Amino acid sequence: MGQIIAVANQKGGVGKTTTALNLGASLAAAEQRVLLVDMDPQGNLSSGLGYPKARIEQHLYHVLSGERALDEVIVDTELEYLRLAPTHTDLIGAEIELVGDEARHGRLAAAIEQVAPRFNYVLIDCPPSLGLLTLNALVAADSVIVPLQCEYFALEGLSHLLATIERVRAIYKPALALEGVLLCMYDRRMNLTQQVANEVREHFVGQVFDTVIPRNVRLAESSSFGKPVLLYDVESAGARAYLQLAQELMRRRDAQVAPQPPRPAPSRAVTQRRALSASGGTE
Template sequence: MSTTNYHRFPVPAPLEGTGPARIISMCNQKGGVGKTTTTINLGASLAQYGRRVLCVDFDPQGALSAGLGISAHDEPTIYELLVGAVKDPHEVIQHSEVEGLDVIPANIDLSAAEVHLVTEVAREQILASVLRKVRNEYDVIIVDCQPSLGLLTVNALTASHGVIIPLECEFFALRGVALLVETIEKVQDRLNPSLELDGILPTMFDGRTLHSREVLDRVYDAFGDKVFETVIGKTVKFPDASVAGVPIVEFAPHHNAAEAYRQLARELVARGAVA
């Protein structure tokens, strides 16, 4: 499949109204595979196409917040919402510089959430109850999960309608996907029967190397039509955009990586995963 056919999917038609949002978890227990980069740039691309988007930073590292230039130090965060210190999500939501893209930030406090939640009633459903309060105000909510299959990730999957798995085009990255799919199936079976695997997104692809091409072929062989046609290439522009606190679709809008994320947004709409 071509990794450069950026006009394969049509530009989405405008929406007549807003909400209720479809909630998507960006999930992989392996770190460094492009979850946060994808959350930021998919969210920004959907916002550019007129969708109201809320990105939820669900990783104690707070990379999503930093990548969108959002302060998460002196302001309330997702942690306060989870533990009930703040009841209204509107007190936590911050507007990014991208029109139509809002953020619920996170910081290191979130690392204590699993210990706090472990004794709570319906502990797997706390994020779902938080997002329910704002779901009608957005078209898409994207949850950027931490690299773990712990209670926070289970909360995200329980709250979600779909899950996207960014998968680095590297051999060892393939090994953990079976475990993640097993976790998704357990959540489907026990907590959230409506959860769907929206797709597996190949990331950090380097077409110059045989290794990347072979891994991509194996991903297609293993997962078939569950693999997005869009493939995200490797580029130094991503860290540059992160340092600037701006999505690559605005930092370098004509770069191939920006075009790829806009195609991903169009592909999600074409697949019916996003309105």
């Protein structure tokens, strides 16, 4: 069965969808069979692969509602080894409609179980929230990649996600692990970027990817053209970074390096104190 990885962070604008899209495409470029699952009703992952809402007929709402099997909604992409389970704004309604279903948390897991043996990797793009859709993604996943923006108080909201992962581990999925924290929007010219990176690596020892994702305009441009960045500008810094991340992930799998349980995030007070120290301010 393929490795099932949720890409999650309840904070928006941190590179979550960009990571799911471009990591998936980079794995596919390495001839890994990849399924991208768009669990964010905003549909940015789907449109970033050339499937805006107007083009989608069957989608994940139909899967979670029980109207369709996952295999019936999967579509092809420009990359031979990359396929997509698209979403639609209708998916918002699933959270309300499934309230009375005792097995509501496992709908996606049951659907993915039927197709996972055909793929090397299944990457799930989670919405920027910790509701039922994200819960479904975490229950379905073997591990979680957490994109983290290199900015002030980057760790402040992370504690909620890590607490949710711990609850999922305790109640539904004891084996759920942290695949790794991914540093995004990395700008080597800024002292703050390095300070945040050091803090993250210090706290999450052995759980931070070596690869960092730089600030790169090509990443934003490529999505607006409905393409992963390696099909838009393969020589760009963004494309090179995600290709490197794919190689790092595959090396981990080849070496059978097991993801680890997540550690709690630093407290808000610790994060604030370190950020103020880095900026030369005082409390």
